[in-house]
Each structure stands twice: as C-alpha cells, then as structure tokens.
Amino acid sequence: MFPMQFALKRGMKAEMPDMDIARNLDIEKPRSRSNSHNEILTKDIAGALLDVIRDLKSTLEDSRKSLSHSAGAGCRCSTTGTTLSTLDEYSTSGPRSSDMMGIPPEIMSYVRTFGHEPATASDLMDWLTEFEDTMEILGLDGQNGTLDKRSVVARLALKGKARKVVLAKRAWLARQGQQLSWAEVQKSLRLAYRAHIPEHAMESRLCRFNPQEHSEEGTGLLIQRVLEIMNMGESHDNEYRLFYIISTLPDDIKDILLRRPCPTDEVELIGRVEDIELLKVSMAMNGREQGKGRKR
Structure with missing residues (x-):
C-alpha cells in the first residue's frame, strides 16, 4: 500500500564505517553488495515521501472522522464493550492496537520504522505533521539535486523539539533559495539550544x-x-x-x-x-x- 516505505529505508540506510573502526566497535562486516545507492537521498524521493505522508494523514483523518461519527452515535467496541465518544478516548483507554484504534495497520507499521509509538491518534497526527515539515525542509535542501545523508539523520533526530527554529530556517531558505548544510543544521541546533x-x-x-x-x-x-x-x-x-x-x-x-x-x-x-x-x-x-x- 505504501511502496515508498521500502524506498525510504533503502535511501536512508547509512554507510558502514571503515573496517578497523568497525572491529573496535564490534560492528558487523558490511555486505559485499554496493552501497552507492545509500549515499544520497534524492529530491525525487523526498517529494515522493511527502506524497506518502500526506496520504497517511488523509487516510488517518478519514479514519478518525469515521470512528468519531460512529462513536457519537453510541458505538460500542466489540472487543472491550466500551462506548466511545472519540478516537483519542479509545486510543488511551482501549487496547494499544492499530486495528482497535481504527487506524490502518499499514500506517502504524510505517511510523514504527522511525521508532515512534504514538499513544493517541492526536499524537500520531502531530508526528506526521512534524515529519511532513521535516521532509519539506529536505525538499529545499541539496546540491545538484541531492541531499546529504548526515543532514537527513540530524533533522529527523530533532523530532520537532527545535521546531520553531527549523520552521524559521525553512522560511529563510524559501526566501533565499539556499541550501541547508550540515553547518547550518549545527547553527540551528545551537540557536534552539541557547534559546531553551x-x-x-x-x-x-x-x-x-x-x-x-x-x-x-x-x-x-x-x-x-x-x-x-x-x-x-x-x-x-x-x-x-x-x-x-x-x-x-x-x-x-x-x-x-x-x-x-x-x-x-x-x-x-x-x-x-x-x-x-x-x-x-x-x-x-x-x-x-x-x-x-x-x-x-
């Protein structure tokens, strides 16, 4: 249902360290196949990822509206026997299952590939929005149509905690048409850190x-x-x-x-x-x- 899930994991897979370092750190030996496709994340992939995220958000919103409408009419959950008024109420009181939350399992699986386990439907929607913001930043980045992998990792690691700085940087880039380099990522982190x-x-x-x-x-x-x-x-x-x-x-x-x-x-x-x-x-x-x- 979401073919870009595999493209994302493939595109963002990080390169292996030199083998002398790998031995010191007890890191497994890299496979013999070429890792050249892992070096960069192209703007085309970033654009496709945005489409996937927007599709996820649209599907999630449809699910929420559907479940909330049913719950408002006094819908009872067949598993718990609880009458639900909102999706979030069920996501906090009912079993923590994507099926029980009314959210397609594909969406939860996709989100979990980034190590995030939403506690409520609102949490999931917020995470998707933050991820969308991040991917839009990535879409403005790059040199010769590509994105530096370290910057991808760094900005995903922010997970919205320096969101105001990141959004300000995105707006600045949109006006200047310039790149967001690793040095700029550090600068953004420094600003967020000092402000906080x-x-x-x-x-x-x-x-x-x-x-x-x-x-x-x-x-x-x-x-x-x-x-x-x-x-x-x-x-x-x-x-x-x-x-x-x-x-x-x-x-x-x-x-x-x-x-x-x-x-x-x-x-x-x-x-x-x-x-x-x-x-x-x-x-x-x-x-x-x-x-x-x-x-x-």
Whole structure:
C-alpha cells in the first residue's frame, strides 16, 4: 500500500564505517553488495515521501472522522464493550492496537520504522505533521539535486523539539533559495539550544569553542560531559543539551554516531556515545594526523 516505505529505508540506510573502526566497535562486516545507492537521498524521493505522508494523514483523518461519527452515535467496541465518544478516548483507554484504534495497520507499521509509538491518534497526527515539515525542509535542501545523508539523520533526530527554529530556517531558505548544510543544521541546533536553556554555564562554555580545532582532550571533555548529563536522568532539557553537544563533536566521532543503523531519536543517538572506544578511535586518528604533520 505504501511502496515508498521500502524506498525510504533503502535511501536512508547509512554507510558502514571503515573496517578497523568497525572491529573496535564490534560492528558487523558490511555486505559485499554496493552501497552507492545509500549515499544520497534524492529530491525525487523526498517529494515522493511527502506524497506518502500526506496520504497517511488523509487516510488517518478519514479514519478518525469515521470512528468519531460512529462513536457519537453510541458505538460500542466489540472487543472491550466500551462506548466511545472519540478516537483519542479509545486510543488511551482501549487496547494499544492499530486495528482497535481504527487506524490502518499499514500506517502504524510505517511510523514504527522511525521508532515512534504514538499513544493517541492526536499524537500520531502531530508526528506526521512534524515529519511532513521535516521532509519539506529536505525538499529545499541539496546540491545538484541531492541531499546529504548526515543532514537527513540530524533533522529527523530533532523530532520537532527545535521546531520553531527549523520552521524559521525553512522560511529563510524559501526566501533565499539556499541550501541547508550540515553547518547550518549545527547553527540551528545551537540557536534552539541557547534559546531553551541559556542559563547552563557549562554547555555555554562548550558552545564557544570549536572541538574540531582542538586535540583529543577537547573531544574527551565533550564526551565526558555527555556521560555526566546522561547520569542526571531523562528530561526535556537534557535531551537538548545532549543532542547539541553531540552535534558539535569532531567529524570522525560524529560520523560514527550517525552511521548504521540510522538513529531515529536522541536516545538512540546518545546511546552510541557510551562506548569509550569512540574516544579511543578519535585519539588514534588525531595521533596519526599529528604524526604526519611532524614528518613534514
């Protein structure tokens, strides 16, 4: 019913790390088939994805109207025997099943491929709207008609938490006709981060230097700070801090974080920082580069 589901998973599948890194991180060996089709997500695919999302929203809205109309007439659920007044009432009180919610299973399956499990029909509609916004941003991006995979992953990981900044950036792009590069994604994250929690001095200090121009000591400080924040427990503010800091890490670390499988949210992305091998790999890479410089 939704053929683009497979195109999306294929188009966004991330490339594999170099094998020496893969061995250090215990990542399975890449298959022998070519991964060239995974390097980019074309504007054509982005446009087709928008069509799919809009179709999902239209189908969902039809389902909601149908169920709400029936429930208003005193419809009883054959499974629970409960009289329903709205779809959301059933989605919170009844069994958490896409069939029971009156939502086609294909829609729920599609949404779950991004790691999202909506609690209510309104939650699902909101998620689809945010995803549509994201895909529209992607449709304005790109160079030579293509999209950078890292930017796709980064913006999907936002999941609407920096929505005002992202929407403002989309409007700016529409006026300027320019691209939204990885650097611009970082800038958007920085703006969202500072606007949300400007009072945190530690992260503000980290924001003021570029870790890519520092030694492994700077990278180590950032990763240690990520681990410290993780130990504070889950909170909305901590998600902002963590994802922002991750976005500022040097490319060698950031690339590993954003590789296979594509992270679908901050929690999955943050989880990869816990492996201390990432820091060791970064130090080894920096050491090799410094060695080359001394030989010259």
